[in-house]
Amino acid sequence: MKRSLGIVFKPVVLFALIVLAASSLSAALLFDKSEYAARRQKFMEKIPDGTAIIFGAQPIGSYYPYAQSNDFLYLSGVELPNAALIIDGVRKSCALFFTSSEAAARNHGIGIDLVKNPKEVTGIDVILPYENLSNQIMAVGNRAKIVYTPFRPEELYREASLEKFQSLLQNMVLNPWDGRTTRELQFVKVLKERFPQIEVRDCSSLIWELRTIKSSAEIELMRKAGRIGAKAHTALMQATRPGMMEYELSAVLNYVCEKEGAQESAYGVIISSGENHPYVHYAEHDRLLKDGDIIVVDAGPDVNYYDIDITITYPANGKFTARQKEVYEAALAVHEANMKVYRPGLTAAQCRQEVEEILKKQGFDLTKDYFKRLRGGFGHYVGMATHDVGGGPQTLKPGMVFANEPMIIYAEENLGVRVEDTILITETSCENLTAGIPRSVKDIEALMKKDGIPQVLKKAGLY
Ligand code: GLY
Ligand code: MN
Ligand code: MN
DSSP states (O other): OTTOSOSOOOSSOOSSOOOOSOOOSSOSOSSOHHHHHHHHHHHHHHOTTSEEEEEOOOOOOSSSOOOOOHHHHHHHOOOOSSOEEEEETTTTEEEEEOOOOHHHHHHHTOOHHHHHSHHHHHOOSEEEOGGGHHHHHHHHHHHOSEEEEOOSOOOOTTOOHHHHHHHHIIIIITOTTTOOOOHHHHHHHHHHHHOTTSEEEEOHHHHHHHHHSOOHHHHHHHHHHHHHHHHHHHHHHHHOOTTOBHHHHHHHHHHHHHHTTOOEESSOOEEEEGGGTTOTTOOOOOOBOOTTOEEEEEEOEEETTEEOOEEEEEETTSOOOHHHHHHHHHHHHHHHHHHHHOOTTOBHHHHHHHHHHHHHHTTOOTTSHHHHHOOOOOOOBOSSSSSOTTOOOSBOOTTOEEEEOOEEEEGGGTEEEEOBEEEEEOSSSEEETTTTSOOSHHHHHHHTTSOOHHHHHHHTTOO
């Protein structure tokens, strides 16, 4: 499970040699092994002419919990540092490489079963020590015509592969004073040098095409994460009062998420209020909330590597001003109209048009400035990353999960609103994975009249 590993994993230890009678300490994989077998099968179908070599994440050497890279975890379920997969699309076979020992596993909280019975636990027939990987790569290089490997950088905890790639490109690759390449592109370079006769192809997008459509097991997990996120945001609204610091809001939110079983925040909790509304990813938590402020909190839990994206907008004092209400209700109307039209086959252009029709029928004046700023549409995919691989939908398909996130900002008025939920496309329509948060002005104001966690603690003399 995520957060299960300590910081340092001794790189070379015996390969699963110590056999003890003890049963496993924790489940070894997040999903049933058949889930991963099905994913590898689909991946093999995408590489019928070659062999893929995919590395897992290395030990991180810090006090953050170890995180496996999302693509590697997606295909293997294996949360061990220094592991690799060779997936042969021609022979339809798969080999997993890792080196560990039961003692190391115990020390770092890795599922003992995985180390003791890797074939049984993973469903992968060929398990070899990591030290054999080099020979196996030589064999692939000498045999295969086409070798696939991900060209895009690995995506770790709180990262988004596409954004990381752009950042690395700017900071390293295109910087004349640096010029380093990434681990992935270095591997591509070495492969091409050692085996000039082979064609090296990028398989990042092939894995991402699979990740874009969530399986029922993934959906079930994201529903759980969504429920946690909705509960945390509701508790947060109820807890907020003028005079609190923004960091107190973050503490309430994280308390509820972790209490409910989330391991991490999907991204640093974003809180915009006052003059910070234009900074849509503001996460300094350094403002004292004042009477009359409207607050935007964008946050979600990460549950077993799956992220949730939620934003709430509400008044610090529990009562919207007329102007805050007007702009907030415009964004909420777009969000709700989106929910009415999302269905398989819908394009972004159709979505905008149908949302417009709904808003007109509801009597909204679409010439208002705030409607010019937004009118329906699809946000980014959500999954193992918050800004998930593949960008966002063009045409909706069942199994897609993405953000419905209309947003309006008036910097000059210290006014920002955003209404965001994480949405699943079903066979016929859509499902709000983060349903249950009070969203109407009436419901928010009613909720904020009740004591929240800090008020209850204070009254009880506890904090
Ligand atoms: N949570 C970041 C976003 O909504 O884009
Ligand atoms: Mn968000
Ligand atoms: Mn979002």
